[in-house]
Every structure is written in structure tokens, then in C-alpha cells.
Amino acid sequence: MKKRILTVLISIVTLVSMYAGGSQEKEASPLNLMQEGTLTIGVEIGYPPFEDFANDGVTPVGYDIDFAKALGEKLGLEIVFINTAWDGIFQGIGVNYDVVISAVTITEERKETMDFSTPYIDNxxxxxxxxxxxxxxxxxxxxxxxxxxxxxxxxxxxxxxxxxxxxxxxxxxxxxxxxxxxxxxxxxxxxxxxxxxxxxxxxxxxxxxxxxxxxxxxxxxxEQFGVALTKGNTALQSAINKAIDDLKKEGFFQENTEYWFGG
Structure with missing residues (x-):
């Protein structure tokens, strides 16, 4: 969905969720994360209902936020969101954060410079x-x-x-x-x-x-939205794909869609 390059990093928003006994143990093979045990995620907060701030003006909420929390539980990783301007968000992958989860359309053009997870929602x-x-x-x-x-x-x-x-x-x-x-x-x-x-x-x-x-x-x-990540990080890509597949089987995406989009 969204496009472009040249990152304008706005702020590190908050530590949202920690591993609370998810169904998947930490990967035996290294996931090539920027920080061991933590998945840092670039998001553009201000794109409701995917990413927005709660009434307190600090806490991130939305479809992608809930998805990221569930993903972190599945991977056994702590989650950190980094609020980033859309114009340039992809340049920060592997520099400021591990992945982007922010209503990102999977395109052939983008595949030239980054990898994607399997799709998790149609648009x-x-x-x-x-x-x-x-x-x-x-x-x-x-x-x-x-x-x-x-x-x-x-x-x-x-x-x-x-x-x-x-x-x-x-x-x-x-x-x-x-x-x-x-x-x-x-x-x-x-x-x-x-x-x-x-x-x-x-x-x-x-x-x-x-x-x-x-x-x-x-x-x-x-269009299909996916998780964007550093090109060639197949270990992390495979782990995310496995988690998405598990979440689909468990009905997470159906429930999340009904909650944020009214069914």
C-alpha cells in the first residue's frame, strides 16, 4: 500500500508486549535481529485502523499493533515499536528496526530491495x-x-x-x-x-x-499486505511465515478483522 524512501524517524513509542508463554519456543537458529530477544518494528502511527494512538496519546493501538503483539508471542520475542514517517520508512529496515508492519503492500518493485512474509490481509x-x-x-x-x-x-x-x-x-x-x-x-x-x-x-x-x-x-x-524485512534474512522470514500460518489456523486474523473493520 504505502511507498517511498528517505526515513524521518519520529520517536520510539513504547515497549508493547513481552513473551507470555506463546505457543512457539525461541528459534534455535539465529534470527539476525538487531537486538537479541527483541523484534523492533517500524510503524507509521496515524493510519487508522492499522496504527493509531489510544486516547492517552502514547499507547499504539490498531490492527497491525495487535498482529505484531501476537507475532511476538509466537516468536517468543519482546516487541518494540518505532514510530516512523511513511516517507522513508523502508530505508530504516535493518538500520533502525528489524521489520516494518504498517499496512505495507507487497509489490514486485519492493521485492527488489526487501523481502516479505506471506500475506496476512487483502486490500x-x-x-x-x-x-x-x-x-x-x-x-x-x-x-x-x-x-x-x-x-x-x-x-x-x-x-x-x-x-x-x-x-x-x-x-x-x-x-x-x-x-x-x-x-x-x-x-x-x-x-x-x-x-x-x-x-x-x-x-x-x-x-x-x-x-x-x-x-x-x-x-x-x-493488494496484499505483508511484513517487510531485510532482504536475505531467510531465518526471520521463515519464522514469521510459520507464525502467520499458525495465527491463520487459530482464527486470529478473522477475529482481528471483525474487531477493527466491523467484520
Missing amino acids: YQAVVVRADSDRKVTKFQDLDGLALAVQKETTSDILISDYISTGSLNCTVAQNEKVITCFTQLDNKEIDAVVVDSTVADGQVGKYPGKYKIAYLDKSEA
Whole structure:
């Protein structure tokens, strides 16, 4: 889903979870971690419902946060989250943290510089409008002439930019650093629609059904999110894949999806 390079490290957020008797012993073979016994994770907090802060403004919460906690238990590792700006998050892999778990789309381009776990959730592109809107959207070209908002350097941003560059769309686009800014602009009627990941759209509509609705969902091609890690660290990749497989069998992802996306 999200893209780019050049890391801006914001802050080390918090120590979230410790191994509490997970079903898997520590790996006998070395996992090539930056710190023995600890999995450090790069996240962009501020991308609900995947990553956000609780009401205290400090504690990270969200779909990916719960997944990371479960992953740490399975691996028998302590978890540390490092809050990092999206623009450059991948450059920090192997430098500031071991992996990135932050709604990362698996792409062929990214596979050239990093490895991925097996996918843990599917995603599509969606158009969100205000709940009182009567606008009909059956394809992205129906957004022609409108004011849109996207998060900068995401799949949504790239998608709309491609439509504009090929002449399929003529519209104004606000490219924001944070996805939540897009929805604030929609609230303030500064824009007509937000183009965003369907998983994020589901979370916002589920949380604020009186404010937003999904006008269009493009299911023509699914994206898949995975854990991004240093290229060539096959030991850690295999351990994460095994943990994901176990979590799938146990129904963790189904329960986590129902909780954060309303089913």
C-alpha cells in the first residue's frame, strides 16, 4: 500500500508486549535481529485502523499493533515499536528496526530491495464521500472534475496520479502526509471525496457511520499486505511465515478483522 524512501524517524513509542508463554519456543537458529530477544518494528502511527494512538496519546493501538503483539508471542520475542514517517520508512529496515508492519503492500518493485512474509490481509482501493452525498461513482473516471484527497506516496496517490497523467481524470488532488488529514478535509467540505485503501475506508465508515460512506470499491485487483524485512534474512522470514500460518489456523486474523473493520 504505502511507498517511498528517505526515513524521518519520529520517536520510539513504547515497549508493547513481552513473551507470555506463546505457543512457539525461541528459534534455535539465529534470527539476525538487531537486538537479541527483541523484534523492533517500524510503524507509521496515524493510519487508522492499522496504527493509531489510544486516547492517552502514547499507547499504539490498531490492527497491525495487535498482529505484531501476537507475532511476538509466537516468536517468543519482546516487541518494540518505532514510530516512523511513511516517507522513508523502508530505508530504516535493518538500520533502525528489524521489520516494518504498517499496512505495507507487497509489490514486485519492493521485492527488489526487501523481502516479505506471506500475506496476512487483502486490500482494495475505495472512494469515500460524506454520508449525505448523493454522488454516484461506478468507476474512478466518475471522479472527473472533483476535488480529491489522498495520502502522499500511497497506492491511492499513485493510482490517481496515473489517471491524471494519462488524461483519464481532470481533478484537483490534495496530497497529505497523514491519511486522517484527508478525512478532516472531507469533514470541512474542502474536498469531494477521499481515495484510500478499502481497509482504512471500512475502519472510518465503521467508526463514523453518520459521517462517511463508501461510494465505490474497486475489487478488480486485490493488494496484499505483508511484513517487510531485510532482504536475505531467510531465518526471520521463515519464522514469521510459520507464525502467520499458525495465527491463520487459530482464527486470529478473522477475529482481528471483525474487531477493527466491523467484520
